[in-house]
Amino acid sequence: MAEPTPSTDHREDLGDVLRRLRRRADLNQRELAARAGVPQAAVARIESGRATDPRYRTVERLIRAAGGELRFGAEAADEPGHLPAPVPHDGFRDQAGRRYPAHLDVWEVREPKDWPGAWWAEWYNLPPERWPLPLPPATYELNREYRNRRRRSEWVRGAVAVRRVTGPALPLTSWRFVAELPGGELVGELRAHERSPHLHWGGEEHPGEREVVVDGVLVAADHRRPGIGRRLVQALVGEFTRAGIRVARALADEPGVSFLLACGFRLEAGRPAALRLDRPAGAGRPVSAGRPLPR
Known part of the structure; x- marks a missing residue:
């Protein structure tokens, strides 16, 4: 999949910053719009670069609602002077050529086990010609609890x-x-x-x-x-x-x-013994028993 290409266009830069902040805050476009008190369509236009001249007050509301501060640039409130990490899956596109939601974790689908929608992959080892559904290029999980566990797991790994x-x-x-x-x-x-x-x-x-x-x-x-x-x-x-x-x-x-x-x-090869020690109720001495494991 193609990697995102850096751009000097301030409209695309603003959209990229907003997507980074929104991912950091784990908010979808509708949730961010509700927090900022602006229409969801305004968020979509800014992030896609289609907003030709967004109002300063609108941008400020969105940046603050996503946990950033607007000065000469946007930055994370808990890391002054630094932008949040880039959205790792911004190079991915769905079948219609659209970006995937910034706040989600998106991963490439190479085989059925990579896709939660491949319910048959857990039980059946089917050849590709018998897969009930075609595999998408990438996938994500909407469940926030699962998403938090996945991100926690990645943090623990490092x-x-x-x-x-x-x-x-x-x-x-x-x-x-x-x-x-x-x-x-x-x-x-x-x-x-x-x-x-x-x-x-x-x-x-x-x-x-x-x-x-x-x-x-x-x-x-x-x-x-x-x-x-x-x-x-x-x-x-x-x-x-x-x-x-x-x-x-x-x-x-x-x-x-x-x-x-x-x-x-x-x-x-070998035949180890599985040993067990039981202490019967009321008995003063333990009873030891052993049995060989089957080959």
Whole structure:
């Protein structure tokens, strides 16, 4: 899709500034017009560059209603001297050649899973010739709650930091990584422990070999889309070279299996045991039971 072309025309510049401010305020044209007390058609004309000479008072009302201040130029009220970020999808056009609404998040549709309207993509793996509807060039989501979650997710993706936790409170064989947001909010954690294979199997055929067993990867429910779990695993693997470790093992069920496969793990032939410890009501001693997992 074509990228927007910069223009020196003040009418188009004003429309671009207004679209940026409106996106920042998460307002559609009708909502901005209602806040400013001007007709919605005036907003549309200014943004499209069709308003030949908009009144200063009209422009001022719109800029202020969108959270900006009108001086020699328009700027965001919370970032004096700076324009809001450009509308990221201004280069996209719909089938009629029109821009998409500035306040929405618009993304390109390359396959059915990119389009919420492709309801069949979740259940059926249909070839293109059997798709019930043609795919649009781009799409967006009108639901504001969904939009806010999506934008929050994008912010988290760039803001989260992953680090290894060390210190005297942890055993030397402990491997712990945490994912944190600015301010210290914990949103993810990976725990693993180191072991030597010859201690597990008996014998010392490979006394110098070391490996790590992944005990678990946890990510807060509200932050499971921005790739935090994958970054925790990557941080673990990144430490292997320094520590001289070549192998990482894990025991998981779905959806953990799919996640670990996506991170580079491979299924391993074997028959591990799933153990369970029950403490019957009123009993003084625990009862331990074990059963082999099916192949």
